[in-house]
Amino acid sequence: MSKVRLDTLYDASEIRDIWENNQTVPCIKDPKEGLITPNMYRANKGSKPCPYCGQKMVHGRQYYTKSKTEAISRGYQYKTVDGKPYINQAGSLYFHQHYVTIDHxxxxxRFPEKMFDYDNLEAICWRCNNQKSDNLMFELEHKLEHLRSLKESVFRRYPNPH
Known part of the structure; x- marks a missing residue:
């Protein structure tokens, strides 16, 4: 997919189709491996921690099922931020909450020309990707929350002697 062609995309369904249709096409220039597919990018990140929740991300057939009942019994269901039960689903498949996804x-x-740019991609678990949604401030909010948590931990461990 040429960058000139990607620059002209503004229709959401066309962008989604291009992303979906290129999952097995070597179109991401990995600095170490050369051209790789989005599926290879995801596979390379399996077993790594999610940069937001720290949970080990999973990848592969053993982490999805066609049965909603099976997904629930495997523990794939979780509560969303608003407390509702949720299972990650794509088409007819149900996925583990920490399945590797590619976040842009x-x-x-908004930036279709960056759709396959390695520097614009980040592997995060499906649960965090759903929480992030289209929030461009998610990373900063997450870091702020982490810093507040560290501060509270330090103050509990080392109380003010005065």
Missing amino acids: KLNKA
């Missing part, structure tokens, strides 16, 4: 730091709908 700059949204592919």
